[in-house]
Amino acid sequence: MDPIGLAIAILGAAVSAFLAGTGSAIGIATAAQTANGVLSEDPSKFGRVLILVAMPGTQGIYGLLGTFLVLMKLGFFGGGSDVSLTMWQGWQIFFAALPVAIAGLFSAIHQGRTSAAGVELTAKRPEAMIQGIIHSALVETYAIFGLLATILILNGIQL
Amino acid sequence: MALTAMQKIAIFFPRAAREQLLGLLQDKGSVEILDLKETALAEEVEIGESPGAGDAERTASDIKRAIDDVSEFEEKGGILSGLAGSKVLISDDDLKGIAESFDFGGAVKEIGDLEARRTELRTKRNHLVAFIERLEPWQDLDAPLEDIAPREVAGVVAGITRRITPDELSQALAEASETADVDVVSAEKQESQLVVFYHISEEEPVQEVLRRSDFEVQTFENLKGLPRDLIAGTRQEIASIDHEIEDLAAKGAELVRHKPHLMIAHDHFIEEARRISAEGLLGATERVGVMQGWIRAEEFDRLSGDIERVVDAAEVMLIEPEEGEEPPIELKNKPVMRPFEVITEMYGMPHSKELDPTPLAGPFFALFFGFCITDAGYGIVLVGLSLLLMKYLQVGRKILWLGFAGGIMTIVMGALTGGWFGVTPEILPSWLGWVGTMRQALMRFDPLEEPMTMFAWAIALGFIQITFGLAIKMVEDFRRKDIMAGIFDQITWIILLWSALLIGLIKMGKVPESYMPGIKWLAIVAALSMIGFTNRVSKNPAVRMGAGIYKLYNVATSSLGDILSYTRLLALGMATGGIAMVINVVALIAKDIPIIGIPAMIFVLVAGHSFNIAVNALGGFVHSARLQYVEFYPKFFEGGGRPFRPFRKELRYTRLVEKSN
Numbered sequence: 060m061d062p063i064g065l066a067i068a069i070l071g072a073a074v075s076a077f078l079a080g081t082g083s084a085i086g087i088a089t090a091a092q093t094a095n096g097v098l099s100e101d102p103s104k105f106g107r108v109l110i111l112v113a114m115p116g117t118q119g120i121y122g123l124l125g126t127f128l129v130l131m132k133l134g135f136f137g138g139g140s141d142v143s144l145t146m147w148q149g150w151q152i153f154f155a156a157l158p159v160a161i162a163g164l165f166s167a168i169h170q171g172r173t174s175a176a177g178v179e180l181t182a183k184r185p186e187a188m189i190q191g192i193i194h195s196a197l198v199e200t201y202a203i204f205g206l207l208a209t210i211l212i213l214n215g216i217q218l
Numbered sequence: 219m220a221l222t223a224m225q226k227i228a229i230f231f232p233r234a235a236r237e238q239l240l241g242l243l244q245d246k247g248s249v250e251i252l253d254l255k256e257t258a259l260a261e262e263v264e265i266g267e268s269p270g271a272g273d274a275e276r277t278a279s280d281i282k283r284a285i286d287d288v289s290e291f292e293e294k295g296g297i298l299s300g301l302a303g304s305k306v307l308i309s310d311d312d313l314k315g316i317a318e319s320f321d322f323g324g325a326v327k328e329i330g331d332l333e334a335r336r337t338e339l340r341t342k343r344n345h346l347v348a349f350i351e352r353l354e355p356w357q358d359l360d361a362p363l364e365d366i367a368p369r370e371v372a373g374v375v376a377g378i379t380r381r382i383t384p385d386e387l388s389q390a391l392a393e394a395s396e397t398a399d400v401d402v403v404s405a406e407k408q409e410s411q412l413v414v415f416y417h418i419s420e421e422e423p424v425q426e427v428l429r430r431s432d433f434e435v436q437t438f439e440n441l442k443g444l445p446r447d448l449i450a451g452t453r454q455e456i457a458s459i460d461h462e463i464e465d466l467a468a469k470g471a472e473l474v475r476h477k478p479h480l481m482i483a484h485d486h487f488i489e490e491a492r493r494i495s496a497e498g499l500l501g502a503t504e505r506v507g508v509m510q511g512w513i514r515a516e517e518f519d520r521l522s523g524d525i526e527r528v529v530d531a532a533e534v535m536l537i538e539p540e541e542g543e544e545p546p547i548e549l550k551n552k553p554v555m556r557p558f559e560v561i562t563e564m565y566g567m568p569h570s571k572e573l574d575p576t577p578l579a580g581p582f583f584a585l586f587f588g589f590c591i592t593d594a595g596y597g598i599v600l601v602g603l604s605l606l607l608m609k610y611l612q613v614g615r616k617i618l619w620l621g622f623a624g625g626i627m628t629i630v631m632g633a634l635t636g637g638w639f640g641v642t643p644e645i646l647p648s649w650l651g652w653v654g655t656m657r658q659a660l661m662r663f664d665p666l667e668e669p670m671t672m673f674a675w676a677i678a679l680g681f682i683q684i685t686f687g688l689a690i691k692m693v694e695d696f697r698r699k700d701i702m703a704g705i706f707d708q709i710t711w712i713i714l715l716w717s718a719l720l721i722g723l724i725k726m727g728k729v730p731e732s733y734m735p736g737i738k739w740l741a742i743v744a745a746l747s748m749i750g751f752t753n754r755v756s757k758n759p760a761v762r763m764g765a766g767i768y769k770l771y772n773v774a775t776s777s778l779g780d781i782l783s784y785t786r787l788l789a790l791g792m793a794t795g796g797i798a799m800v801i802n803v804v805a806l807i808a809k810d811i812p813i814i815g816i817p818a819m820i821f822v823l824v825a826g827h828s829f830n831i832a833v834n835a836l837g838g839f840v841h842s843a844r845l846q847y848v849e850f851y852p853k854f855f856e857g858g859g860r861p862f863r864p865f866r867k868e869l870r871y872t873r874l875v876e877k878s879n
Contacts, residue, residue, distance in 0.1 A: 117833065193847065210789065
């Protein structure tokens, strides 16, 4: 048994949550700043813009899920404590975590910008809110595919 | 599946009855009035004007501002009452009566004055606060501020240093001058407030040292007295302003009593403005007025009867649309499908010769929504919540019904995949063992253990919906007698799609090898017909082939992208289930906290699962809609229709009810 393998795998679990989470934080900040500007004019729009602001938050959740899936693969839950990984298996798991981490990081930042534009759209034409949400979701698609890639790769790794 | 049939009508009426007619049409709300300027009649009649519409609109917007202002003083109700909105229920006659008798001008002015005074006080208060903030560091200064000024023989400068300490500055000054002295008013870590004295003859070297040390000179022009006295005085002033603001708030709370009347007056003037501006759409000759519009065919008889009864000598008749004129579109579906109309309306209306895609997309939408959540427990919550809100809320029923339908599919999908609030049998206490048994009995597979099965389901749904979309288009083509398009545009595509799938399944060993040659030939024939017949107009074989090959390339790439897009269902579904499990794990950890363990666990469970439901219901809604918009609709749906907008009352603050006695 090689402790470095487990360490590398845990690095993967950590990176998944922290990169995707960072992206979400940046994305939400971008959208929230625009939203605050809109609310300074019209506080009654809070409910409408909140959804747009919250949208880039999902990447952080996907990242957390990535962490969870890696930990589950390693048997952290459910009593299977005799984890033994070779270094190469550790790297495999680390690489498996990258799609959700990196796609999450960048898509959340850009989704934040799209959402910010959606907030402005909603400010001018409240009835167009859903269109703004759909556009924001188009960006999110690629974080979902990142998560999907992580799920599929993790599923394929033999421990 | 259908669109409401529309008929174009013309109404002739005595010129003087114009207002009466518009009032009636507004009440009935079933006619869309066309702008006569844009019709062939425009040159033959005099087009109406709408004098005073702007005045009524301005009055309404003044009243609206007063309503917004006065709402700030209102006591806030609970969330539910906020959602339900607080509309005034009133009968039509009372609306008019109150709007005309109520002195809204006085109330608007009173509220406006109060708000103006409040804004003024707040601005003043902000200035005073800033003033205190500026003086506060100097409050230990024992000299009146008017003394901080150059004298005949002495220079006196007050200022702030940040980069260097007061000691360092005194040292630097001592090197450059013999008379300079530093009085430290306050010294903090970040910055120090100092007063520097020197003999006037040493002005230059001292100033030079101060410049080099980034000494930020402060001037206190027009200020007299000790800083601490000034601060105390200002604090008193702020207190009296606060007092006055409180008084104003109390007065404002009293003015809230005007709000219902203002709401009524607002709606009255908005409706008046709309009616007056509608006059600009009508035309008239010397004695006879004329208007054109669209009406739902089924309402024609009733409305023409109403008009001819109320307006003397009015005449309603059906007319033919002008060349190329399209009727406005209204979707018409069975009650079960009606909530799904929201999806189509957001995308855009079909044109008049198209079918309404709502009932075709609706079931898929609900199924996809269920797929995105795949947790029966969450489904039960969604269904319950939708029913509850439908009972209490007047608004948003369509969306709530979508939540209900999606919730039902969520329960189904959750049961099939063993999702019940993300619980796994290991974490259940023994007295809840039956939950595990039930879960096991209903479950077909566990997506966390077999993601590939879920993957296959998602891909299969993609194949089904895309084939369905192409098949709809094919039927449409046949119905329009465009047999060639049906065969060479749609059927070839369907064959290529399915032969690709089957070849894949054969390679995976799921379908017997013996089908291979047949499928291959079918695919080749389909590809060749696509190449040969995509462009059916040109006689030039090279042009036809070019168009065909390009189409084939497009079909291949876009189909691949479309179908892979459905795999989001798997990822979203697993995200919901995975996060639900995380919440349970965290809750179990919380349970072990001494003393507050059980409440902490309950808090984590309730807050966590509520959050997870909210986020994933939103995600499920958005991504299910996207699959309709980007993958499904373009296969058969063109859109481009103009929604039917009847001339009617659109009240903002009131809801009309039958007059009660």
